[in-house]
Amino acid sequence: MNAERNEGESAPRGPKTITVPLGERSYDIVIGPGLIDEAGTRIKNVLPHARVAIVTDENVARLHLDRLRIALDSEGIDHNAIVLPAGEKTKSYGSLEQVVEAIIEGRFERGDIVLAFGGGVIGDVAGFASAIVRRGMALVQMPTSLLAQVDSSVGGKTGINSPQGKNLVGAFHQPSLVLADTALLDTLLPREFAAGYAEVVKYGLIDRPDFFEWLDENHREIFAGGTARIDAIAAACEAKAEVVARDEMEEASRALLNLGHTFGHALEKVCRYDAARLVHGEGVAIGVCLAHRFCAHLGLAPDEDARRIEIHLSAVGLPTRIQDIPGEEPKVDDLLDAIAQDKKVSRGALTFILTRGIGKAYVENGVDPQTVRGFLEQELSQ
Amino acid sequence: MNAERNEGESAPRGPKTITVPLGERSYDIVIGPGLIDEAGTRIKNVLPHARVAIVTDENVARLHLDRLRIALDSEGIDHNAIVLPAGEKTKSYGSLEQVVEAIIEGRFERGDIVLAFGGGVIGDVAGFASAIVRRGMALVQMPTSLLAQVDSSVGGKTGINSPQGKNLVGAFHQPSLVLADTALLDTLLPREFAAGYAEVVKYGLIDRPDFFEWLDENHREIFAGGTARIDAIAAACEAKAEVVARDEMEEASRALLNLGHTFGHALEKVCRYDAARLVHGEGVAIGVCLAHRFCAHLGLAPDEDARRIEIHLSAVGLPTRIQDIPGEEPKVDDLLDAIAQDKKVSRGALTFILTRGIGKAYVENGVDPQTVRGFLEQELSQ
Numbered sequence: 001m002n003a004e005r006n007e008g009e010s011a012p013r014g015p016k017t018i019t020v021p022l023g024e025r026s027y028d029i030v031i032g033p034g035l036i037d038e039a040g041t042r043i044k045n046v047l048p049h050a051r052v053a054i055v056t057d058e059n060v061a062r063l064h065l066d067r068l069r070i071a072l073d074s075e076g077i078d079h080n081a082i083v084l085p086a087g088e089k090t091k092s093y094g095s096l097e098q099v100v101e102a103i104i105e106g107r108f109e110r111g112d113i114v115l116a117f118g119g120g121v122i123g124d125v126a127g128f129a130s131a132i133v134r135r136g137m138a139l140v141q142m143p144t145s146l147l148a149q150v151d152s153s154v155g156g157k158t159g160i161n162s163p164q165g166k167n168l169v170g171a172f173h174q175p176s177l178v179l180a181d182t183a184l185l186d187t188l189l190p191r192e193f194a195a196g197y198a199e200v201v202k203y204g205l206i207d208r209p210d211f212f213e214w215l216d217e218n219h220r221e222i223f224a225g226g227t228a229r230i231d232a233i234a235a236a237c238e239a240k241a242e243v244v245a246r247d248e249m250e251e252a253s254r255a256l257l258n259l260g261h262t263f264g265h266a267l268e269k270v271c272r273y274d275a276a277r278l279v280h281g282e283g284v285a286i287g288v289c290l291a292h293r294f295c296a297h298l299g300l301a302p303d304e305d306a307r308r309i310e311i312h313l314s315a316v317g318l319p320t321r322i323q324d325i326p327g328e329e330p331k332v333d334d335l336l337d338a339i340a341q342d343k344k345v346s347r348g349a350l351t352f353i354l355t356r357g358i359g360k361a362y363v364e365n366g367v368d369p370q371t372v373r374g375f376l377e378q379e380l381s382q
Numbered sequence: 383m384n385a386e387r388n389e390g391e392s393a394p395r396g397p398k399t400i401t402v403p404l405g406e407r408s409y410d411i412v413i414g415p416g417l418i419d420e421a422g423t424r425i426k427n428v429l430p431h432a433r434v435a436i437v438t439d440e441n442v443a444r445l446h447l448d449r450l451r452i453a454l455d456s457e458g459i460d461h462n463a464i465v466l467p468a469g470e471k472t473k474s475y476g477s478l479e480q481v482v483e484a485i486i487e488g489r490f491e492r493g494d495i496v497l498a499f500g501g502g503v504i505g506d507v508a509g510f511a512s513a514i515v516r517r518g519m520a521l522v523q524m525p526t527s528l529l530a531q532v533d534s535s536v537g538g539k540t541g542i543n544s545p546q547g548k549n550l551v552g553a554f555h556q557p558s559l560v561l562a563d564t565a566l567l568d569t570l571l572p573r574e575f576a577a578g579y580a581e582v583v584k585y586g587l588i589d590r591p592d593f594f595e596w597l598d599e600n601h602r603e604i605f606a607g608g609t610a611r612i613d614a615i616a617a618a619c620e621a622k623a624e625v626v627a628r629d630e631m632e633e634a635s636r637a638l639l640n641l642g643h644t645f646g647h648a649l650e651k652v653c654r655y656d657a658a659r660l661v662h663g664e665g666v667a668i669g670v671c672l673a674h675r676f677c678a679h680l681g682l683a684p685d686e687d688a689r690r691i692e693i694h695l696s697a698v699g700l701p702t703r704i705q706d707i708p709g710e711e712p713k714v715d716d717l718l719d720a721i722a723q724d725k726k727v728s729r730g731a732l733t734f735i736l737t738r739g740i741g742k743a744y745v746e747n748g749v750d751p752q753t754v755r756g757f758l759e760q761e762l763s764q
Contacts, residue, residue, distance in 0.1 A: 097475050104546045107723075132514075135541065135552045136631070159517065164486045170517045171553060249518070341489075 016234040020154065020241040022248060025174045029154055029237045031230055033183035036067050039142065040075030046177045047113055047138055052079040053103050055126035056117040057086040060144050063187050068117060068142070079115075080106045088273040088280075090121050091160045093169075099129040103137070113138045113176070119145035119192075120152040120280065124170070127158030131173035139175040145188060146196025147281050149180040150203075150236035155244040155257075161273070165341045166265050172249055180237075182230050193223065194317045195281025198260075198288070200232055201313065203239035205288055206256050209359030211235055216312055223316065255363050259353040260287030266338035267322065270330040277327050278319075285318035286325070294375050295355050305357045322379055332376045336369060398616040402536065402623040404630060407556045411536055411619045413612060415565035418449050421524065422457030428559045429495055429520055434461040435485050437508035438499040439468040442526050445569050450499060450524070461497075462488045470655040470662075472503050473542045475551075481511040485519070495520045495558070501527035501574075502534040502662065506552070509540030513555035521557040527570060528578025529663050531562040532585075532618035537626040537639075543655070547723045548647050554631055562619070564612050575605065576699045577663025580642075580670070582614055583695065585621035587670055588638050591741030593617055598694055605698065637745045641735040642669030648720035649704065652712040659709050660701075667700040668707070676757050677737050687739045704761055714758045718751060 015032025030042065043052065052072060056065060061083045072079045082102045084090045103114065114130035114137055116123045123141055130139040141153035159170020185193060197219075204212030221228035240257065247254035264280070264287030271277045292306035310320040322330060339350060350367040397414025412424065425434065434454060438447060443465045454461045464484045466472045485496065496512035496519055498505045505523055512521040523535035541552020567575060579601075586594030603610035622639065629636040646662070646669030653659045660668075674688035692702040704712060721732060732749040 093475070093479050100551055101544060101546065104544050104550050104723075132541075132551050132553055134550060135539070135554055157517065159514075162483060162486050164483065168486050168516060169482055169514050171514055172517055341486075 016230060018234060018237045018241055020174070021245045022174060027174060027176055027178065029178040029180060029241070031149070031180045031182060031234050031237065033181065033230075035179045035181040036064060036142070036184065037071050039068055039071040039179060040073070040077055041071075042179060043072075043077065043113065043115075043140055043177065044075050046140075047111070049111070050077075050138060051106075051108055051112045052077055052115050052140075053106055053108050053112065054079055054081040054115045054117050055084070055099055055122060055129065056081060057084050057090065057119070057122055059086045060118045060122070064144065064184060065117070080108075084122070084125070086118075086121075087275060088121055088161070091125050091166075093160060095125055096129060096160050099125060100133050103129060103133045108133070108137065110134045110137055113140050115140045115142060116153070116175075117142045117144065118148070119143065120148045123148050123152045124158050124167070125160055127156075127173055127175070128160060128170050131158055131171035136173065139173060141175045141178045143178070143180055144184045146185055146193050146233070147199055148196075149182070149185070149233050150196060151199040151240065151257075153178050153180070154237055154240045155254075156248065157250075165269060165338070166273075174248075178237075180233060182225075182233060185229070186225065190223075190317065192279070195279045195285075197222070197316055198281040198285035198313065198318055200236045201309070202257075202259055202284060202288055203236050205292075205309065205355070205358055206239075206259050206353075206361045207359055208235075208239060211239070212312075212358055216308075219312070219316055253363070255351070256353055256361055259355070259361050260284045260289075260291050262339055262350075262352055263287035263290040263335075266335045267325065267330065269338040270334045271325060271327070274327075278325050282319050282325075285313050286320060286322060289313065289320040290322075290379065291353060292355060293379070294352075294372070297375050297378070298354075298371070301355050301357045301360070305355075308358065322376075323382075329380065332373060332380060335376055336373055339372065340369065398612060400616060400619045400623055402556070403627045404556060409556060409558055409560065411560040411562060411623070413531070413562045413564060413616050413619065415563065415612075417561045417563040418446060418524070418566065419453050421450055421453040421561060422455070422459055423453075424561060425454075425459065425495065425497075425522055425559065426457050428522075429493070431493070432459075432520060433488075433490055433494045434459055434497050434522075435488055435490050435494065436461055436463040436497045436499050437466070437481055437504060437511065438463060439466050439472065439501075439504055441468045442500045442504070446526065446566060447499070462490075466504065466507070468500075468503075469657060470503055470543070473507050473548075475542060477507055478511060478542050481507060482515050485511060485515045490515070490519065492516045492519055495522050497522045497524060498535070498557075499524045499526065500530070501525065502530045505530050505534045506540050506549070507542055509538075509555055509557070510542060510552050513540055513553035518555065521555060523557045523560045525560070525562055526566045528567055528575050528615070529581055530578075531564070531567070531615050532578060533581040533622065533639075535560050535562070536619055536622045537636075538630065547720070548650060548655075556630075560619075562615060564607075564615060567611070568607065572605075572699065574661070577661045577667075579604070579698055580663040580667035580695065580700055582618045583691070584639075584641055584666060584670055585618050587674075587691065587737070587740055588621070588625075588641050588735075588743045589741055590617075590621060593621070594694075594740055598690075601694070601698055635745070637733070638735055638743055641737070641743050642666045642671075642673050644721055644732075644734055645669035645672040645717075648717045649707065649712065651720040652716045653707060653709070656709075660707050664701050664707075667695050668702060668704060671695065671702040672704075672761065673735060674737060675761070676734075676754070679757050679760070680736075680753070683737050683739045683742070687737075690740065705764075711762065714755060714762060717758055718755055721754065722751065 646665030
């Protein structure tokens with residue numbers, strides 16, 4: 001379904017390209033080192049006459065914005081930059097309005113591009129702005145974190161947080177192009193890289209047990225950089241592209257991508273999105289462990305699989321238990337409230353991604369909140 | 383293309399139904415007196431298990447909300463109501479956030495309905511909220527003004543105003559059903575009814591000269607109520623449905639619906655959306671007159687057609703000249719600034735809907751701002 005091909009003839013390993021097949025809205029994800037310097041050329045190939053409104057955060061701007069501007073200038077592409085504070089708090093109504101008004105102020109038009117240049121937060125808020133300015137502008141994603149490269153930049157989900165919960169406000173708006181420059185990941189803190197890695201592991205856990213095995217054998221190389229890292233990112237993007245192509249608007253099977261996310265979002269919420277305590281990928285790491293232990297608790301999946309995942313995630317420095325979160329221990333009532341308000345709720349019964357073991361995840365719409373309560377009480381008593 | 387059919391066997395004239403043919407997103411517009419009392423039944427037929435978040439304004443709530451609640455209760459449909467201040471200022475970021483948060487607070491889910499119960503402002507802000515809560519809920523439009531019944535409730539355009547201009551932020555989000563209760567129009571002020579009538583006339587001016595002739599002969603009956611009014615609304619909805627089906631996302635011919643709107647929006651903006659001076663339909667009335675006089679000025683259309691339109695609109699109490707707006711006379715520079723910021727601008731040249739006469743409108747992308755300036759200076763000097 002997805003074309004994966006190597007580009008270039010001289011380099012032994014050029015960028016990899018994955019196509020997300022969505023008919024008229026199909027687009028390429030290009031993955032490789034140094035793509036930032038080719039941004040002007042590659043954008044011009046896809047949208048020849050567009051101006052570009054770059055949306056980024058202070059950290060990414062300091063490290064990489066000049067290089068991106070040079071790449072756009074070299075192709076004569078007119079551009080503005082809107083620089084936001086870094087961090088989850090930027091996924092707010094206030095930041096969205098700020099970005100939207102700056103784009104309008106810059107007189108960008110419907111055929112012009114919003115270029116989301118940053119991690120998941122920037123991709124979500126800039127993507128949402130591109131969906132709603134003049135009822136829809138073009139979007140190019142240039143993810144600079146591992147998490148954004150393997151997850152949030154692909155598939156068209158955009159949005160902001162409500163005070164009542166994460167990602168409750170947003171739009172489906174597919175990008176026209178995703179450029180994932182893997183060399184930019186060298187400037188990430190180890191903790192940020194590990195957090196993104198939790199989403200890579202997730203694809204193995206959903207339905208690719210061989211990919212999980214490969215990660216288990218190659219995680220040192222992936223963390224060290226080089227071709228294994230590019231291969232891991234490409235495999236993750238290919239997995240996501242397949243799921244998105246099957247169910248673009250999350251009417252059914254796309255929900256599998258939420259494996260570990262119901263628990264993870266609830267943990268992020270009770271930690272008040274305090275990145276010092278827990279970032280999204282760490283919530284997902286604990287979340288996938290909880291999901292597997294929950295299924296073992298229900299007798300659905302082998303204990304052994306949950307343990308293998310814990311060992312693997314611990315080895316790369318990720319948390320695997322609620323108690324691994326620094327600070328005050330979350331309360332079961334607060335976690336259950338947060339789970340009930342999460343968007344994956346349908347008519348009272350809870351929707352969870354459950355599993356029969358590694359690579360055997362499925363959507364279950366009828367989970368009883370009392371069962372979840374009993375499980376969480378047991379987790380927190382250990 | 384559009385099925386128009388009469389319902390009911392006993393009544394000599396039951397409601398009329400127009401289908402907007404958009405494949406999976408097709409929906410019916412039902413037009414007739416007393417539909418509010420059938421709202422529960424008709425909504426249940428389309429979306430059987432949904433809860434309903436009613437969004438309305440203080441005026442409509444006072445006049446009609448109890449009746450709507452009774453109709454929903456009679457079918458056992460669970461509902462909440464969110465009541466906003468009446469007026470264009472409600473199309474703001476603040477009101478949008480208020481509606482979105484109230485919907486989330488009410489624990490409405492993706493399959494539930496936002497019911498926009500009001501005029502164009504309510505339809506736009508509630509429709510936009512339905513597009514972005516949980517990345518998209520169902521939407522039912524129950525337009526209560528003539529303008530909303532013949533224009534804004536049909537076709538999926540939703541949005542709010544930016545401080546920089548009208549409707550610059552929004553989404554395309556089609557309703558699942560439109561219920562236009564023509565009896566509710568009896569509570570409109572004559573000025574409000576006339577404002578909506580300007581949009582009815584517009585459809586004749588775009589490409590239905592026979593409809594304009596019919597309006598010219600029947601406008602007294604339409605203003606008096608009864609079957610001529612229902613026929614006029616149905617004909618307007620049918621005209622709009624055809625345009626929307628041809629070009630849902632306004633990539634080309636849908637722009638024809640903006641006949642008179644570039645001038646009209648600019649006038650609204652320089653009047654700071656002060657309804658005491660100018661409401662949207664009045665802006666459109668002056669706008670279509672300006673568009674026809676502009677084309678006569680350019681030698682494209684006969685002077686005679688512009689005069690016929692002025693006489694017709696004046697007869698129903700609508701303004702036809704910039705000087706008809708009470709208060710300080712708008713300045714040409716301010717009008718040109720507002721036109722340039724309007725969303726129908728492409729790469730410096732202005733896009734206008736021009737015309738060769740009644741029923742002969744077309745999209746022109748290359749209008750020189752200096753020509754517009756010269757015309758406006760002449761208009762204001764008379």
